[in-house]
Amino acid sequence: MPIRHALRPFLLIGAFALLATSQLLATEAPVPASVTGALEWRQLGPFRGGWATMAAGVPTQPDTFYIGTAGGGVWKSADTGRTWQSLFDRQPASSIGALAVAPSNPDVIYVGTGQVAARYDVAAGNGVYRSADAGKTWQHVGLEATRHIGRI
DSSP states (O other): OOHHHHHHHHHHHHHHHHHHHHHHHHHSOOOOHHHHTTOOOOOOSOTTOOSEEEEEEETTEEEEEEEEESSSOEEEESSTTSSOEEOOTTSSOOOEEEEEEOTTOTTOEEEEESOOSOOTTOOOOOOEEEESSTTSSOEEEEOGGGOOOOOO
């Protein structure tokens, strides 16, 4: 049997699926402008921080959040995400895999470097960092050879 005859059933199934999909899309009603007119686009998170790998809030400061990014370090918002400040620019690792705020003291932050998600842009880290002043300064505290820390 020639190949073109063997493919006929698959081509027919594909054609029916395409036809059914186009008819389904044609019957959907557009969303009226009265519904979408009040919506506005806004950016969430820091510009150029990379994709966020995790976030942590401060329970005693409900407007304060930290995010760790895949290639942009650690960022902080003290106004519920309206503005963001980069905290990790001077450190030798920019890929963040874990982040935790100490429950006993909201000024103490731990960061594990190195991405853990399998993606095209996976980057290794160089251990764990600790800040005792809400991210103003950082101290490297070990685990240099770990390379990818995904949880603290």
